[in-house]
Amino acid sequence: MSHPRCELLAPAGSLEKLKIAIHYGADAVYLGGKRFSLRAQAANFNEDELREAVAFAHQHRARVFITVNIFAHNQDFKGLADYLKFLAKIRVDGLIISDPGILGLAGKIVPQLKIHLSTQANVTNGESAIFWEQQGVSRINLARELTLAEIREIKKKISAKIEIFVHGALCISYSGRCMLSLYLTGRDANKGLCAHPCRYSYRLEEAKRPDCFFPVEEDERGTHIFNSKDLCLINRLPELIAAGVDSIKIEGRMKGIYYTGGIVRIYRAALDYIYQCLEKNPHEPVVMGEEFMKEIVKLGSRGYTENFLDGPPDEDDMLYSGPRVDQIYVPALLVRKKGSGTLFDIRHKIEPGDRLEYMAHGLANLNFKIKNIYALNGARLDQAQPNTLVRLETFPEIDWQEDGLVRKVQN
Numbered sequence: 001m002s003h004p005r006c007e008l009l010a011p012a013g014s015l016e017k018l019k020i021a022i023h024y025g026a027d028a029v030y031l032g033g034k035r036f037s038l039r040a041q042a043a044n045f046n047e048d049e050l051r052e053a054v055a056f057a058h059q060h061r062a063r064v065f066i067t068v069n070i071f072a073h074n075q076d077f078k079g080l081a082d083y084l085k086f087l088a089k090i091r092v093d094g095l096i097i098s099d100p101g102i103l104g105l106a107g108k109i110v111p112q113l114k115i116h117l118s119t120q121a122n123v124t125n126g127e128s129a130i131f132w133e134q135q136g137v138s139r140i141n142l143a144r145e146l147t148l149a150e151i152r153e154i155k156k157k158i159s160a161k162i163e164i165f166v167h168g169a170l171c172i173s174y175s176g177r178c179m180l181s182l183y184l185t186g187r188d189a190n191k192g193l194c195a196h197p198c199r200y201s202y203r204l205e206e207a208k209r210p211d212c213f214f215p216v217e218e219d220e221r222g223t224h225i226f227n228s229k230d231l232c233l234i235n236r237l238p239e240l241i242a243a244g245v246d247s248i249k250i251e252g253r254m255k256g257i258y259y260t261g262g263i264v265r266i267y268r269a270a271l272d273y274i275y276q277c278l279e280k281n282p283h284e285p286v287v288m289g290e291e292f293m294k295e296i297v298k299l300g301s302r303g304y305t306e307n308f309l310d311g312p313p314d315e316d317d318m319l320y321s322g323p324r325v326d327q328i329y330v331p332a333l334l335v336r337k338k339g340s341g342t343l344f345d346i347r348h349k350i351e352p353g354d355r356l357e358y359m360a361h362g363l364a365n366l367n368f369k370i371k372n373i374y375a376l377n378g379a380r381l382d383q384a385q386p387n388t389l390v391r392l393e394t395f396p397e398i399d400w401q402e403d404g405l406v407r408k409v410q411n
């Protein structure tokens with residue numbers, strides 16, 4: 001029997017992002033409730049939204065995994081049992097857990113739910129993986145600090161599934177086990193409140209000369225000594241699949257809709273391309289074309305690194321020159337279907353004559369020009385501002401799909 005296809009697992013920081021991720025081809029999404037989850041600042045889901053998220057995902061044949069991945073203190077267990085029962089009742093597809101206490105409780109209270117071990121548990125070797133498998137974990141998200149050879153070796157030792165982060169922001173510490181934010185801002189990264197101080201600019205102060213700051217200069221923009229580039233393993237997917245990886249995961253529940261849709265779309269196209277190649281020539285190594293990376297660059301980032309995949313990263317994997325790389329495009333429209341008509345949810349000001357790009361499925365970018373903009377009452381508009389709904393006349397006409405995204409070059 002052939003191995004099931006590798007899953008594409010996407011972040012869903014809100015219901016809107018969940019729908020966009022599924023539209024662009026995510027097989028599964030992960031999200032958090034209002035409590036017990038890291039990424040506390042993402043617009044996490046209340047109970048009604050959780051219900052709607054699961055129903056929507058299941059209707060579209062996607063799975064939903066819920067993060068319950070805080071490092072819990074005693075008081076954090078209050079209400080947890082009821083929450084777990086609620087998640088089982090609405091039929092989520094699995095729980096993402098890092099704390100052994102929460103894992104034990106979930107095993108007792110909702111044994112029917114699959115448990116995935118969060119990357120926060122830092123599994124870096126086969127013995128650890130065996131240990132967690134014996135605790136009832138059905139999937140392990142391995143630590144981001146592993147080489148391809150280590151991933152391959154761990155997979156051979158266990159029958160649990162393995163999941164690998166392939167894209168997104170990196171922590172300078174071990175997968176988020178970090179106190180920097182708590183010390184500098186009072187916001188605890190291990191409770192989902194990280195203020196990202198690793199991206200700040202730092203200066204040196206000598207004890208006897210207070211307020212006299214010495215720049216530790218990398219360049220005129222300052223020093224960002226802890227600022228890692230972003231992870232991107234798109235060109236290594238064929239090797240990860242050959243190593244037996246069951247799920248590739250995208251980081252970024254806090255990022256915007258453009259990132260969510262854009263990245264999921266590219267990784268979907270990449271996985272489809274790999275499996276097409278393997279169907280034709282199962283024994284030929286698959287080589288990724290440049291088109292995937294070209295699309296990724298359009299989404300903006302801090303630069304990219306393959307992190308530990310070939311061994312420990314070095315200075316080329318850090319971004320010392322500033323906190324981020326500029327983004328060329330901005331999301332302009334989100335497609336909303338209403339009956340047989342198409343409405344556009346404006347995210348960036350548009351005017352007749354603007355040239356925009358519809359991000360269709362696969363890597364297809366359909367360029368078009370706005371001929372006319374209409375308000376919902378039919379009045380013709382000179383422009384449309386963010387957070388309004390309009391109808392559009394475009395050239396050429398486009399076969400719009402609900403939850404599709406349109407981008408424009410930033411002025």
Ligand code: SF4
Pocket residue numbers: 170171172173176177178179180181189194195196197198199
């Ligand atoms: S401060 Fe940086 S390294 Fe620490 S948890 Fe936050 S993002 Fe990660």
